[in-house]
Amino acid sequence: MERQKRRERAALPQKKRRRLELKQEKLTQKGAKEAAEGDTYQSEVGMTPNVDTESIPEAVPKPGYTKVDNLVHLQLSYVVIDLETSGLIQRGIIPHITQIAAQDMASGEKFSWYVKPLIPITAKARKKSQGFLGLGRK
Structure with missing residues (x-):
């Protein structure tokens, strides 16, 4: 009886709307964390069977900049x-x-x-x- 009432309440439009709002908020927070952490952050790391915890990636080389002489008169x-x-x-x-x-x-x-x-x-x-x-x- 109680289970049936809970199901009926869960089917109400305001309850469905609230679930969707909470889901969107969770996704937004996840995106914010990923954006704040940059490339070093990945969601659900370690959830796959092929997790590589033994190696550290090589450092990204700093780009080289050179002077461009023909841009002087622009x-x-x-x-x-x-x-x-x-x-x-x-x-x-x-x-x-x-x-x-x-x-x-x-x-x-x-x-x-x-x-x-x-x-x-x-x-x-x-x-x-x-x-x-x-x-x-x-």
């Missing part, structure tokens, strides 16, 4: 890129991008695009960006 130009996010990395959850902006410093041409994040924007981030949540070009 006109330098650069683009400044700005990303606004829904907050900072907290408890392993990576914030989502809310605005992408760029400006070509030589021509002055500007680009700005707002993106609706899939997670709530923190109060600090909302205050910093004046709470704007429009979509599309600025």
Whole structure:
């Protein structure tokens, strides 16, 4: 009887939604850990039967840079890129991008695009960006 009630409750839409949210949060935290650790971190290391714990990989050689003489007379130009996010990395959850902006410093041409994040924007981030949540070009 109790098992049947538990199954019925588990089938409710809000319970299913919560399970999906928890699954997404777990995946996001896993991705954040992998991103923070870089190439040295791998999920589920040691779960396969062919685990190599005896050898340490060789060091990656430092790339060699050489001077390029024919670039002396080029006109330098650069683009400044700005990303606004829904907050900072907290408890392993990576914030989502809310605005992408760029400006070509030589021509002055500007680009700005707002993106609706899939997670709530923190109060600090909302205050910093004046709470704007429009979509599309600025």
